[in-house]
Amino acid sequence: MVDSFKAYLFFSRYSLYTELVLGCLQIQLGVICSIGIWTLSETKLQAVQAHQTWKPPSELTEQATKVNAESAEQESKLRIHRDFRALTWAGSTGLASARVSGKLNFGDLEFPMPLPYRLKPKPILMAAPENFNPDLRLPPARPEPPQNSSPPTTSSEPKTPDAVSKPKTPDAVLESIYTDYRYDTDNFGQTNLFFEPTVQFRLNNGNKIFFKTGFNLFEQRGVESVTNFPLQVGWQGKIGQATLRTAAGVDVFNRLPTAINLNAKVEVPISPPRVSSSGQLLSAVILSGNLEQGPYKSNARTLDNQITSWRFGPDLYWQIDRNTSLFSSLRLGSYNDGNSEVQSFNRLERKFGQFSLAANLFNWSFDRNLERTSGYFSPSDFLVYNAEVAWEGDIANFLRCRLAANLGQQRLKGEFDNAYTYQTRCTVKVSPNIEADLGYSFSNVRNQETGGSAYGGNSLTGQLRVKF
Numbered sequence: 354m355v356d357s358f359k360a361y362l363f364f365s366r367y368s369l370y371t372e373l374v375l376g377c378l379q380i381q382l383g384v385i386c387s388i389g390i391w392t393l394s395e396t397k398l399q400a401v402q403a404h405q406t407w408k409p410p411s412e413l414t415e416q417a418t419k420v421n422a423e424s425a426e427q428e429s430k431l432r433i434h435r436d437f438r439a440l441t442w443a444g445s446t447g448l449a450s451a452r453v454s455g456k457l458n459f460g461d462l463e464f465p466m467p468l469p470y471r472l473k474p475k476p477i478l479m480a481a482p483e484n485f486n487p488d489l490r491l492p493p494a495r496p497e498p499p500q501n502s503s504p505p506t507t508s509s510e511p512k513t514p515d516a517v518s519k520p521k522t523p524d525a526v527l528e529s530i531y532t533d534y535r536y537d538t539d540n541f542g543q544t545n546l547f548f549e550p551t552v553q554f555r556l557n558n559g560n561k562i563f564f565k566t567g568f569n570l571f572e573q574r575g576v577e578s579v580t581n582f583p584l585q586v587g588w589q590g591k592i593g594q595a596t597l598r599t600a601a602g603v604d605v606f607n608r609l610p611t612a613i614n615l616n617a618k619v620e621v622p623i624s625p626p627r628v629s630s631s632g633q634l635l636s637a638v639i640l641s642g643n644l645e646q647g648p649y650k651s652n653a654r655t656l657d658n659q660i661t662s663w664r665f666g667p668d669l670y671w672q673i674d675r676n677t678s679l680f681s682s683l684r685l686g687s688y689n690d691g692n693s694e695v696q697s698f699n700r701l702e703r704k705f706g707q708f709s710l711a712a713n714l715f716n717w718s719f720d721r722n723l724e725r726t727s728g729y730f731s732p733s734d735f736l737v738y739n740a741e742v743a744w745e746g747d748i749a750n751f752l753r754c755r756l757a758a759n760l761g762q763q764r765l766k767g768e769f770d771n772a773y774t775y776q777t778r779c780t781v782k783v784s785p786n787i788e789a790d791l792g793y794s795f796s797n798v799r800n801q802e803t804g805g806s807a808y809g810g811n812s813l814t815g816q817l818r819v820k821f
């Protein structure tokens with residue numbers, strides 16, 4: 354059986370390459386990767402059979418036109434992705450005590466950096482605080498209409514069943530595997546480590562399903578460390594003009610009870626995006642609604658107290674012109690310890706070639722300050738505003754980097770203090786189907802009450818993306 358399977362893989366020109374790539378990932382993905390290889394092999398074999406079939410010139414012309422249109426559409430999506438990406442860099446740090454890391458650093462490096470390569474990374478449209486779990490995506494590409502792959506025949510003889518049969522299309526095709534990594538530390542002895550791979554499949558109808566797992570570690574002075582194993586299954590599809598993404602799962606802990614997590618996001622274009630002939634986004638207005646529930650992964654003490662939260666609220670993205678954009682977000686939160694919160698974030702950005710200027714404003718308020726009892730940063734009135742300068746460009750054909758710094762002020766309990774962040778992030782194109790990100794940031798924006806002591810937080814982030 355094994356020999357037969359290997360022979361089957363041999364006939365696909367990419368099968369051996371895919372097997373080697375997935376082999377490198379089998380330590381973290383195990384059985385899931387094996388299933389993905391099998392699915393991919395079957396699909397590619399069918400693709401080879403289809404290309405070996407002769408087609409008339411008129412049909413080839415029609416298909417070439419469709420391919421060109423699809424290429425332009427993909428380039429447009431990548432351009433939209435690049436335009437929206439700057440929001441991720443500046444937005445994710447500026448909102449404090451994030452669900453994932455608990456950092457309060459405007460411009461934090463939380464999400465993958467897109468490149469103008471053919472490989473399309475996880476297509477994030479908008480960014481907001483880490484605890485908002487921002488993952489609005491571009492609508493899935495419309496599936497190609499079925500085409501008759503059988504050559505015309507002039508024979509009057511009846512066709513046998515074998516002559517008219519078509520290859521069976523797999524129910525699900527492995528589309529991508531991406532692995533997120535994050536390591537956060539500060540000068541008060543708090544450490545959070547996240548390692549979370551996600552496997553995504555595309556269904557016959559264009560919808561997507563994904564499976565997420567991983568390993569997370571939380572350490573803090575005076576608290577026994579907490580280990581977390583997240584498990585989540587999700588679905589993404591379109592309902593009319595709206596794009597819906599839902600996910601649900603469980604969080605397993607080494608010494609705490611298992612907790613349920615879920616999230617949902619619906620995205621509706623208020624004004625359809627306009628894209629130039631070169632693929633640059635000219636204008637768009639997109640509104641989204643977000644809902645999230647689960648353990649509040651701020652630090653070990655918060656998890657030890659078994660704090661969970663509900664968060665919900667809207668996001669608005671407005672591409673004013675080709676170089677100017679506005680992002681606004683509002684979140685309302687409710688905690689199982691009786692506390693509640695209101696968060697708002699606004700960002701206005703203007704691009705000048707490879708450079709950009711942005712202004713960020715973040716406000717966060719809780720009904721009660723429960724940091725001493727529940728463990729999470731819960732200020733009654735916290736304000737951060739800053740200005741950001743950034744540069745992004747290609748250093749080499751395979752290397753793209755972004756450098757950013759912002760300076761402003763933060764207000765906590767009526768007292769103002771300087772707030773600054775600097776960061777760098779580079780994306781390496783390993784091959785046409787593989788990209789890797791690596792980033793570092795430092796910020797003094799608070800994510801806990803430190804009295805008169807200065808706060809400093811470091812974040813090392815990365816992501817490996819494999820596209821099939």
